[in-house]
Amino acid sequence: MRPYYQDDHVTLYHGDALEILPTLPIADAIITDPPYGETSLDWDRWPEGWPAVAALVAPQMWCFGSMRMFLDKRGDLDGWKLAQDVVWEKHNGSNSANDRFRRLHELALHFYRGTWEPLFKAPQFTNDAVQKSVRRSKNRTAHWGDIGQSAYASEDGGPRLMGSVIFARSCHGYAVNETQKPEAIVAPLMQYSVPEGGLVIDCFAGSGTTLAVAKKTGRRAIGIEKRETQCRAIVERLAQGDLLSAND
């Protein structure tokens, strides 16, 4: 199939993920944000069976969505093992019901297939350790076991493992996709799972956030998007090459 767009880093296909995924080369990881099947938007239909097709092209996958979506679709995720979950903390949220907590977060779940050890993974660090983080209880509870000290014990201001709750401002005001993800939440997931020069696939590319982050951080990306309006927006976005900010 002919790409809709191609440059040195990014290849974009306009079409259906279920048809195009099996034709792609093996990637280091999939990072994607599927249609959740939770709204009345005409594109918001979960393509039945897509996680099994995605498994043909990558051993690990970060998938955005809500707890409700993951529970509803857990049967479709059979064969993928859950490694960890990251919370995207937004600066504001959407209120679909006024009798519940205001929803200020989304989840990104990390799945893998096969064995964990050979997967590429580059733990991310932040330089914000404070004295508190080295305080250890003499009576540490048994379930801690022996985790090793070096990864989390650090001096003031030193590196420590990035936390699993990551704050990033939502894209209100500049989004071209209804559920656009900020680059600042996609970047650490990509840096964790895809080596520089490696290949990432986003089978539901939307406005092209995964593709833009790949290009800016020296990775290669293949995207698939069903709506041509979004494909056009991706091409424009990649041409602009706007800056990746920690809080965009």
Ligand SMILES: C[S@@+](CC[C@H](N)C(=O)[O-])C[C@H]1O[C@@H](n2cnc3c(N)ncnc32)[C@H](O)[C@@H]1O
């Ligand atoms: C949740 S949005 C992705 C938003 C994206 N993460 C961003 O930052 O812009 C999901 C996208 O999947 C696209 N889509 C829906 N069904 C598809 C399919 N079968 N194949 C490919 N793309 C599809 C929709 O058009 C929509 O743009």
